[in-house]
Amino acid sequence: MSILLNKDTKVLVQGITGNIGKTQTEYMIKSGTKVVAGVTPGKGGEKVFGVPVFDTVLEATNNYEIDFSVLFVPARVAKDSVIEAIESGINKIALITEHTPVHDTMVMKAYAKKHNALLIGPTTPGIVVPGECKIGILPINMFCPGNVGIISRSGTLAYEVAANLCLVGIGQSTVIGMGADMVAGTNLVEILELFNLDNETKVVVLIGEVGGSQEEDAAAFIKNKMDKPVIAYIAGASVPSGQRMGHAGAIVEGGKGSAKSKIDTLNNAGVKVAMMLNEIPLLVKELLS
Amino acid sequence: MRFQEYEAKEIFKEFGIPVPEGIVINSDSEIIPAIEKIGIPAILKAQVLVGGRGKAGGIRVVENLEEAVEACREIFNKKIKGYHVKELLIEKKLEILTELYCGITINRTLGRPVIMVSSEGGINIEETAEKNPNKIFTLYCDPLVDIYPFQIVNLVKNLGLKGDVLLKVSQIIGKLLQIFNKYNGIIVEVNPLVITNNKQVLCLDAVIQIDDSALFRYPEFQEKKFNQMDYSLQRLEKKGATYVQLEGNIGLICSGAGLAMATMDTIKSFPGLSPANFLETGGSITPELMEDCMEIVLERNVLKGIFINIYGGINPIHEGAKGIARVIKDRELEIPIVAKALGNKQEETWEILEKAGVYTYKKSDTHGAINYLAEILHLEVKG
The missing domain is CATH 3.40.50.261 (Succinyl-CoA synthetase domains)
Incomplete structure (x- = not known):
């Protein structure tokens, strides 16, 4: 088993006829993903690698059963496209698009919540079930099947950590990138809950980074509700903090957000925190043996 | 993208939010005519995009012309947290009764705008938030629903304000929220929001930071940002x-x-x-x-x-x-x-x-x- 995705998941690609949409659709199909339809307004009737293209999501959902929509659309239409997917009855959405305005993300997040839909991203690299399928942009040659769940705010760091685990013979059940924008459609805690319920996942690696307070929230969840061991890594311990302007951000975060705050909070919750990237495989290996 | 205080105050004025009368100068030769126009006592404020400039010597109150010339020269020759001062905002010093705080920003975890107000405005607001969080009052916005004026009045009532001042402060916060929404704000903040001896309510400071990812919606700002790089x-x-x-x-x-x-x-x-x-x-x-x-x-x-x-x-x-x-x-x-x-x-x-x-x-x-x-x-x- 895996979380959120498997080889039977029927996937829609919004923005399928763009350069990135086309290239990534090919990669997804080659990795075993069931891409059943695509959408680009104005391109209805075309085909991309044999996948039928529709003008609207509603036409796609009228013609095909769809479990998951993955979006490669320009940032300025991301909000419209996500809401279109939700309104057409799709309840799992991954928004790959980067540079989405955060006010649009807030609307999408609230909209998804209201309609019980799961929105991963924006700026998510997607989800991969190694050896089986993937949605999004993760390069599958970086992953191998196994029992470690990886959840990461950064995309490329998720690739790196997975590949480093593969080097020592440790595979992954599911790897998911959350996107590290100011606001994420789905937070770390919600995905930890899914990994906690997944029989195939024995250990979870959580890759966070400075900013926001999601890692601190995750620490509380792990301490109180998580049955499986979690290894964490926080990127950015040596990064000089930016020149802050105004006080509002500091008041809202209330001392959270720094690498130190996250590492301390996770340690206090019983999570082993790797201080360097290359410690992660060793810590995971210890837990699995 | 961050705006200089005087730029933020220009936007405030467009929305009908009261700010003190001010003049921006680029060199110390302009100080005398500026002071003659604004009057004495005046405040000289270094225009730099960093917090804590007051504590770093970037804000000076001057009581006469000689003092103004001297302070002006000093600030222009100063680096504030590593930044050269290229512009100085000169404003009339007001008789202040009360300093309030108002900030609007985004709660990242919830993904919602939050309006924060406090009766403890001024440079120590972050300490207040840490030590007396009950002195900060918040209103979370639902991104799918508009905030109504009565909700803001309810929020502002927590500060113990009454009558005309209650309404003036509430109206200003409503307009700050409009700015936050219209320009895809990350932060819109006024610290302090002051009540003067004659019951005027004005924004002494102004912070606006907007989302770089939304700049395509405001070509004029985008161009300005690129010109600064x-x-x-x-x-x-x-x-x-x-x-x-x-x-x-x-x-x-x-x-x-x-x-x-x-x-x-x-x-x-x-x-x-x-x-x-x-x-x-x-x-x-x-x-x-x-x-x-x-x-x-x-x-x-x-x-x-x-x-x-x-x-x-x-x-x-x-x-x-x-x-x-x-x-x-x-x-x-x-x-x-x-x-x-x-x-x-x-x-x-x-x-x-x-x-x-x-x-x-x-x-x-x-x-x-x-x-x-x-x-x-x-x-x-x-x-």
Whole structure:
């Protein structure tokens, strides 16, 4: 088993006829993903690698059963496209698009919540079930099947950590990138809950980074509700903090957000925190043996 | 994008929010006419985009013309937290009865705007928030529903205000929220929001920061932002990359901010090595973008080596490699460059880079790749 995705998941690609949409659709199909339809307004009737293209999501959902929509659309239409997917009855959405305005993300997040839909991203690299399928942009040659769940705010760091685990013979059940924008459609805690319920996942690696307070929230969840061991890594311990302007951000975060705050909070919750990237495989290996 | 205080106050005025009368000057020769127009006592405020400028000597109250000339010269010759002062805002000093605080920002975890008010406005607001959080009152906005005026009045009533002042403060906060929403704000803040002896309510300070990702909606701001950057930074920004100059000796090009930060952390753990910059390519790598990345990294002439850490997920790294190779050839570079480039089309990428004289590291561990660079530089290596 895996979380959120498997080889039977029927996937829609919004923005399928763009350069990135086309290239990534090919990669997804080659990795075993069931891409059943695509959408680009104005391109209805075309085909991309044999996948039928529709003008609207509603036409796609009228013609095909769809479990998951993955979006490669320009940032300025991301909000419209996500809401279109939700309104057409799709309840799992991954928004790959980067540079989405955060006010649009807030609307999408609230909209998804209201309609019980799961929105991963924006700026998510997607989800991969190694050896089986993937949605999004993760390069599958970086992953191998196994029992470690990886959840990461950064995309490329998720690739790196997975590949480093593969080097020592440790595979992954599911790897998911959350996107590290100011606001994420789905937070770390919600995905930890899914990994906690997944029989195939024995250990979870959580890759966070400075900013926001999601890692601190995750620490509380792990301490109180998580049955499986979690290894964490926080990127950015040596990064000089930016020149802050105004006080509002500091008041809202209330001392959270720094690498130190996250590492301390996770340690206090019983999570082993790797201080360097290359410690992660060793810590995971210890837990699995 | 951050606005100078006087620019933010211009926007406030457009929305009918009261601010003190002010004049902006660019040199100390303009101070006398400015003071003659504004009157005495006056406040001189350095226009710099950092917090805590008052504590750093960037704000001065002057009681007469001589004092004004002297203070003006001092501020223009000063660096505030590393920034030269190029503009000075001169305002009339008011008789203040009460200092309030109002800030609107985004709660990142909830993904909602939050309006915060406090009766304890002034420079110590962050301490107040930490020690007496019950003195900060908040109103969370639902992004799908408008905030009504009565909700803001309810919020402001917590500050113990009455009558005309209650309504004036509420109206100002309503307008600040309009600014926050209209311009895709990250922060809209007034500290202090003051009540004067004659029951006027004004914004003494003004902070506006808007979302860079939303700048396409405001071409006038976008242009202004680009004009403030030097040319090489502008080129990178337009292609979706982010660069920050640092003090170290290893130039860095990474795809993804998380990977870039982890790489910096790793480089710092090697004696003698430290990152000369932060550079995140974003997800739109082209040969041209990579050329720009190389050029901006090479602007620092203290480099011992360059480390390239990129993944081919969304990025066509084989295309990026062409740009790197071009710069090496055109500039006849001899500085050691180690590249760890993995993912889609990695073999093609390695071939291009190796032909150009780049040392390629083909395993995924960043630590090992930096060790390899250290070896090439004949530095002490770590096991």
